[in-house]
Amino acid sequence: MRRTVQTPERPPNDREESRDTLRTEFAFELPRGYVDDSGTVHRSGVMRLATARDELVPLRDDRVRENSAYLSVVLIARVVTRIGAVDDVHPGIIEDLFASDLAFLQDFYRRINAEGHTRAAVTCPSCQEEFAVDLAGGRLGES
Secondary structure (H helix, E strand, C coil): CCCCCCCCCCCCCHHHHHHHCCCCEEEEEEEEEEECCCCCEEEEEEEECCCHHHHHHHHHCHHHHHCHHHHHHHHHHHHEEEECCECCCCHHHHHCCCHHHHHHHHHHHHHHHHHCCCEEEEECCCCCCEEEEECCCCCCCCC
């Protein structure tokens, strides 16, 4: 015998709504930007949450087997869905990033997949005040 239980309808409050939704894509701004063949600089992009497959598939890649440092290039290429106008992000695109941009994306990956957010605690070098910044980007003066 099957039983169906219905819960009474009620409007969700902000706390319930945020618990029930899962953010799977995160926008970012590269510190320097990807420079394409025509010289155009692409800085804004989107990274999605990684799946277990995203972390397992690169381990079978011959480039990763030959050089374990290549793992992050293949992994980042799987989860970055766009950099500027470039929608076909592949390991070759990631290889052409400046080292600071690759380091940024590696940290961004760790933050959204392990910590679940893009905020970082920082300390002002002048006044030593501690505050949080959002690594996802945004330009100065924007809120």
